[in-house]
Amino acid sequence: MDVDLDRELKLFSNLKTKQPIFFLVGSTGIGKTEIAHRIADELGLSLLALDSMQVYRKLDIGTAKPSTSEQIRYRYGGIDLVDWKESFNAFLYIQAVRDYLNKELNHTHGVLAVGGCGLYFRALTSGLCNAPPANLYLRAELEKLDRNALLEMLIKIDPLAASSIDCSNPRRIIRAIEVKKSSGISLIQWQQLTTSPVISPSLAFWIDRPKPEVETRLRNRIRKMFDEGWEKETLMLLEEGGIEAVEKCKAIGYKLIGRFLLRKEKNRKELEEEICRQQLAYGKRQKTWFKKEPSLRYCLLKNKEEEYRFIKSCIIKINYFIQGNRQNAFPE
Template sequence: MTKLKTPKAILLLGPTASGKTRLAIKLHKMLPIDIISVDSALIYRQMNIGTGKPSQEELLLTPHHLLDIKDPAERYSASEFRQDALKIMNKIVKNGRIPCLVGGTMFYFKALIEGLSNLPSADFNIRYKIDQIAYEKGKHFLHDELCKIDPESANIIHPNDLQRIQRALEIYYISGKTFTEIKKISRKPLQYDLYQFGIMPYNRELLHKRIELRFKNMLAVGFEDESRALFERGDLHINMPSVRCVGYRQMWSYINGDIKYEDMVYEAVYATKQLAKRQITWMRKWNNLYYLDSDDIQLSANKILKTFNNKLN
């Protein structure tokens, strides 16, 4: 009986502003890949400039899956991402092509590779109550509550990561079990032969300059107008995952009159640098990650192609 070959998939991780999208587009010309976005901000419609979403011209040449799948008023969990990604990966493989997952939302990558425990489905009544508490008492109050209920989860979830704090509390309020307890239930890992690459900026100062320049470019092409359009909808607020995306959160505070323009710019750039730092920390703890230099996109693409071909032989 012929043994079925394990399907292959390429994973391309990297911090914000490291050139992941440019590398993926370059790689699309060299290998029969279809790109799946692994980014918790790119899922939202009407949020193009501030998320650094690929342009329409780029998407026509190199389509990306899992872009523009949610309205900014909606939520999207790591569990939902895994389900959606697996369906798309299966279709790509059936079409004789290779899934290439590209992004910087490391928890999504982790959920995809390791699987997730059987977490309870969202309860929108409970979420609304948690949202109200966050709005009235702040995210730090919620993190303090999580410390009392599930100190192990509170220790690994950053106090500013409101979405994950809310989800951990929601799980406890629904099931009576902590997120830590449920995670210990067996998971089903990803059944793919993985080729994992990470764009690791060796020059942190250069990455910071890229972040600053990119944000200035966003402002120049209309990021404030894009944010105002969201603000004026009336159904969004500062504690929603979409609005809490880096850049949008600071712009929202400026539009709301809470901070000055120059403070908004400084805080947005600083928050983006902190995001990049957390992403790099994730990557340094990653197993089986082949590092690439973000300064030379063509060289990185050639290394991926060589590594991929060598493993095939």
């Protein structure tokens, strides 16, 4: 789908109201949604999912999607935007968010965006890079190379990008190579020249937890997902789209479960451990994004008491904005 970015940004910036928009971000499995629900209950906020996988219909259990009743109660946006077999990107997400906010900000105290997608956060708060579109032939060739070979190529043709992007992610390296080869211009230069702010968050919080607690939470959540029927959900996807479609699913876990169901490649415990390893690795990549966002207020929640104080502080500060006071100092 072709997208006129300039047109979209102009439409997006012309929101009908000036109600505040807040952000609560963090890595996967640390309890963002539960905290967001508590804040929304107190202040009457609507919620926007800032999640790259919850946009897909039928990927429910494995993406920790809010329940149907929760989606209704908190007037969620950003969920179930496309079929699970369709492609989706940040441009389309911006379109969907624009439509959601134009409707929702007319009858709410504000919107709290909650999730862990650093790209979507950056797209909403800093704009999008209007670099050349994907070169599918070149991308297919690059995908045959391992990360080290890709990184060596990027350092050779675009050292600026190699020193700036997340080089632990092969997809980021491929995109940087693609842009440089297609246009002769560094991806970093494209970003500097073509990005423009879309919205300015009133407040943006980044929560984190100690590493041992994150691992425990993830293992418990994965076990709960299996108890809730993650295998059955994946089996339904297999019946609908076949193993080829499930193999292409980007949401962590579905591909592994699909292989498990069809080929019994691992036992159940090994399967859960592999999913946990992938989730932990994804969490590290999420933190890499957030560390580069100066607008985020970082808070490490070491225990229940600190979590309670954080929620109380958020409620006070957000309410301060809702009441119309935009000063830089906040009551604690």
